[in-house]
Amino acid sequence: MALPEQSSEGTDEGGFGLDMTSRRRREQLAGIGFALPYLIIAGGFLFGPLLFGLFMSFHNWDPVFPAQSEFIGFENYRVLLNDPQFWQALRNTVYFVVLTVPTIVVLSLLLALGVNREVKGQWLLRMIFFSPYVLTVAVIGLLWSDLFSETGLIPYYLPVDTGNWLISTDLAMPAIVIATVWWSLAFNFVVLLAARQNVSDRLYEAAKLDGASSWRMMRDITIPQMKNPLIFVVITTFVSSFQVFGQPFIMTQGGPSFSTTTVVLYLYNTAFSTGDFGYAAAVGYVLFMILIVVSATNFYVLGSDTS
Template structure:
């Protein structure tokens, strides 16, 4: 009987210790999480909620209390606005021009630099160096390269690419690819270096070709980082702003006006803050749809 009581006391003591341990872990977790939640609430969730509220109003930025509630009117106007659809098409066109080269190019660079070649450290530095530049520097640099007296028109012709309806958006895409390759390159290089060498050794013993090893080993082993960069690259490309703003200011004839640039001009030039908020929320929902679709087709089997 006494032994049973001792076992019961020990069990109760263990439960108490477990409860105390769980409480301490919860307190520690809350201590680390609360500062982030406060910052996110102030600078992320708060502005998101305010923007949604603004999108239902004819917003008066100088006297917000005088703003008039108009319901879904901003969204109705948006859906029938040819300038919005033009900006959406320009954005999709830019995404189509820039995303595939960024993803494929960064993958090829990562696989190439991973090989046992001399000066790998120098190649990594050269390939990554564009990413340390700001968008302003990139825009100004490539504006000179594509100008009438720049290197590209000198060798390829076409005059000033940035004043051409057909060449302005490809010029912005080229500058973006050159700039954004570096970020994906570093991620994919790290992912490639984490693929176990024993897999390639076993494949070589079985007589597998380089293409077969890339298809059956390299790409599957790098699937998680590849899904990540695909989603991030799509999201970043849909939000392009700095490059067209600096290089073309949306021209010529609005042929490079993207959604974010259109939002900016609507808000800060047209002073239509409620309508601009509606544009922002449409873009927000579009980005969610693009991210979900990308993950569904590329990452549903990712562990």
């Protein structure tokens, strides 16, 4: 009795699958090989200083003769937790963050939605809103320092006599906030404008047919469709605001009476004014941990239901 002839179809399909798997594996290895030099260099520049800073924070660091640095364990961190100037700098930073982040996010969203409408001179509005971002922090600091000075335009046109904002303990930080919002708005504006333009117009057309109001379309279409870019904007704005340095350094040098000294400015002064690099490294690592907690919290609160 003749045996049935065995089909080679399964073998061919299996061979084709193995061939595709090996090809994909070769492509992955090639990609890793091309990326590896960059990853090594970037990792060295990123993780090298990160680990070295951690090492410094456990020492009474001598920048001239590093080999003579004294290991003191967690002493820098113990001193930091009982340092009233550090806590004041942290309060100043949180105050700055509370004022800047909601303002920047809301204004950049409103500007993006407004410019996205079909209006005349749309390209000019985009250029005007983005133009401050091309300026450096030094230019921004000097420009707004002049505007807030006693003979500047802002005190001159206000109905009440405020004098120089930058020498007032009550007005110095709001002055830095205004300068920062004006400067930082542009980047978030561009991100959110691009996000809004990626939302399909068919969704709005269908909503209009159902009689939805503008506020309803904003709540049910615009915000959900732009959720991921909004999360990105909120987190990056939080992180950059917590690391503010250039504006208070140029505009107020941390004064008056320590009222605008932020954590990064305090770190800088500790390292380069007093020469206590080990303690400054400890300040930097505490700020690093705060940023991790803040970023993780923001992502959990804002993006917990993001698909």
